[in-house]
Amino acid sequence: MLALVDFSFEFAGRYLYKDANWHIKPGEKIGLVGLNGTGKSTLLRLIAGDYELREGQLSKPGNLKIGFLNQDLLSIDYHDPLLEVVLQGRADLATLDKQINKLLEEIEVSHDVNAIQKLTELQDQFGNLGGYDWHAEAEKLLEGLGFKTEELRKPLNLFSGGWRMRAMLAKLLLMQPDLLLLDEPTNHLDLPTIEWIEDYLKTYKGTYVIVSHDRLFLDNTVNRIAEVAHQQLYHYKGNFSDYLEQKEERDEMMQRRFENQQDYIRQQMAFIRRFKAKASKATAVQSRVKMLQKLDKIEVHDDEKREMNIRFNIRVTPGKTICSLNGVTKSYGDQVIFKEATAQVLRGDKIAFVGANGKGKSTLLRIIYGSEPHGGQVEPGWNVETSFFAQHQLEALNLQRDLLNELGTVDADYTEAELRTVLGCFLFTGDEVFKKIKVLSGGEKSRVALAKTLLTRANFLLLDEPTNHLDMFSTSVLAEALNNYKGTCIIVSHDRTFVSNVANKIWWIEQGILREYPGTFDEWNEWMARRGPIVETESKTIVAEKTPVVNSAENDNKKVGKNTLNRLEQQIAELEEKISGFKAKQSEYETEMALPETASNYERLAALTEKLESIKLETSSLQKELDAAMEQWMEAQ
Numbered sequence: 001m002l003a004l005v006d007f008s009f010e011f012a013g014r015y016l017y018k019d020a021n022w023h024i025k026p027g028e029k030i031g032l033v034g035l036n037g038t039g040k041s042t043l044l045r046l047i048a049g050d051y052e053l054r055e056g057q058l059s060k061p062g063n064l065k066i067g068f069l070n071q072d073l074l075s076i077d078y079h080d081p082l083l084e085v086v087l088q089g090r091a092d093l094a095t096l097d098k099q100i101n102k103l104l105e106e107i108e109v110s111h112d113v114n115a116i117q118k119l120t121e122l123q124d125q126f127g128n129l130g131g132y133d134w135h136a137e138a139e140k141l142l143e144g145l146g147f148k149t150e151e152l153r154k155p156l157n158l159f160s161g162g163w164r165m166r167a168m169l170a171k172l173l174l175m176q177p178d179l180l181l182l183d184e185p186t187n188h189l190d191l192p193t194i195e196w197i198e199d200y201l202k203t204y205k206g207t208y209v210i211v212s213h214d215r216l217f218l219d220n221t222v223n224r225i226a227e228v229a230h231q232q233l234y235h236y237k238g239n240f241s242d243y244l245e246q247k248e249e250r251d252e253m254m255q256r257r258f259e260n261q262q263d264y265i266r267q268q269m270a271f272i273r274r275f276k277a278k279a280s281k282a283t284a285v286q287s288r289v290k291m292l293q294k295l296d297k298i299e300v301h302d303d304e305k306r307e308m309n310i311r312f313n314i315r316v317t318p319g320k321t322i323c324s325l326n327g328v329t330k331s332y333g334d335q336v337i338f339k340e341a342t343a344q345v346l347r348g349d350k351i352a353f354v355g356a357n358g359k360g361k362s363t364l365l366r367i368i369y370g371s372e373p374h375g376g377q378v379e380p381g382w383n384v385e386t387s388f389f390a391q392h393q394l395e396a397l398n399l400q401r402d403l404l405n406e407l408g409t410v411d412a413d414y415t416e417a418e419l420r421t422v423l424g425c426f427l428f429t430g431d432e433v434f435k436k437i438k439v440l441s442g443g444e445k446s447r448v449a450l451a452k453t454l455l456t457r458a459n460f461l462l463l464d465e466p467t468n469h470l471d472m473f474s475t476s477v478l479a480e481a482l483n484n485y486k487g488t489c490i491i492v493s494h495d496r497t498f499v500s501n502v503a504n505k506i507w508w509i510e511q512g513i514l515r516e517y518p519g520t521f522d523e524w525n526e527w528m529a530r531r532g533p534i535v536e537t538e539s540k541t542i543v544a545e546k547t548p549v550v551n552s553a554e555n556d557n558k559k560v561g562k563n564t565l566n567r568l569e570q571q572i573a574e575l576e577e578k579i580s581g582f583k584a585k586q587s588e589y590e591t592e593m594a595l596p597e598t599a600s601n602y603e604r605l606a607a608l609t610e611k612l613e614s615i616k617l618e619t620s621s622l623q624k625e626l627d628a629a630m631e632q633w634m635e636a637q
Contacts, residue, residue, distance in 0.1 A: 001026050001207060002047065002064065002179065007056025009039070009046065016042055018231040019056075024179070029201070030209045031218040031240055034228030036427050036471045040211045043228065044068065044181045047209075067177035069169055069185055078156035082147065082167055085156050086138045089174035093134050096126045141170040144196045146357065162188030162357070173200065180208035186217055187468065190357040191494050213472050215240050215497045258298045268292055310425055310477065314487045315457040319382035320347050322460050322488045323368060325514070329375035330363055337363055340376065341514035343507070345460075347381075350482065351490045352503035352521055359509045361492045362390065365462045368490070387458035389466060394445045399438035403428055403448060406437055410455040425477050426451045426470070444469070454481070461489040467498050476501075496521065582619045586612060 016039030048068040218240040225236040225243035275281035328341040337360035366372035426447040479501040506517040506524040
């Protein structure tokens, strides 16, 4: 289908590729991976024809249809309605449609026989190309990508950047190119849309190349990996997880070959040094010298990934409760975002706030931070210091400072080495740390703002899409840093791998209600799959069960009111008080038993032992009762 043979490409004074090769075959689903700055997007532009290849050869059929999704499409100012823009993905059908409509207008006036004959031919051609399903297919794609029916006639330039990118993706998918190039297609997308694209690509009949930092997305969509490293392309079969295993095996094998060759070279050099002065060995020495000169040297490259071990400390330890939400409400006009949100954030919580865009995740973060008006109450806990990362944080950056000085304003205690380490995690290395903020791109400014947020030593972090603009390595470093972080955080993110590695609680909004699951993202996913979706009816909301229901009474619509929650909370408080009393008594008995006078009084010691055993049994029974009550309370929540 397409071949890049012995090609080299220089950009900004350095070679991104040197004598590299790549053959793309029909039907391959390829993930293009590598560290930021290695030239992945540049390679897609070479294939698409945006850049000219001057060294090497690019071979492809003349009729090869290529579709390229890239971030530059966001800057195009489309004034046409959304549906009309997407329909242009099939330019052949759009042209035929115009010709057919023009002929219909002519026939209404002239009844020309030739025009009627031409109309018939064009309509047959239009139908054979799938023209009569054209609009329906476009609407289906737009619906899958999250657009509402009433938005299809809205001018595209009135949508935000993320929604415009979805429209461009729909246009390309409608085009059904022979080779589809996708540069970070999951940026700006929510979880339901990412999952929809995954399902669509699984049945896609063409060939595609995806550049993505979303590991799970690559695992679910590709069957080959092309890795960009050391100005070369390395090829692996399988998805991203398979690639990691094969890469490790390949690196180990190359290391062994390199070490064996070095041993061989040392042996030959020892022979040459020993016998080079002996005339009787001159022929043998010269033979070995020539052999070493002709030897194809094995090179082992150091891993391009940087070793990062960063920690984000806290200034003060807060109380047990970080934040309480009591009956929080939010509406924009008639649109209710959520109603009476009630939740409690506890010290040590790592909460992932997930769900579709437009559900109010970012809004709730702003409410908790105190920058968004709302109904109800948000009560911060004792000694809580909050830091908030969101896109508006970019506006607070001083454009005249360089990166080091900008980060240095957070806390004077940080050394330059520490600041450089943090900047390296966020993809700024070497002399890049002296760049002025004003020359950075939007994505680079976002990374600087995130670095500043994490350096504040706050004990409560609110992070809105922190992994946008980070590569896989930096995302994994951030995840590790947050796992070691002694504070509390709420994270809005659509990166499933990142969320799986960090979160110990899940929040989501359903039917305008804030819900919580006390577990990891994977456990929540499994629980959601068993529970089934919520279904709206005119009279009530029910859960669509996915498993057989043994007792039909369990299928009744149950409404848990505040009285039930209050009763359970009171029961839990009473049980905790009883257990605390028994433990205090247990400690008292144990202290008395340790006294020398008690140890010598066998009757008193026997009585205390009997009482102690009785208390332990009673405490164990109460603990089981408390666990059951806690489980009921979680169910009720």
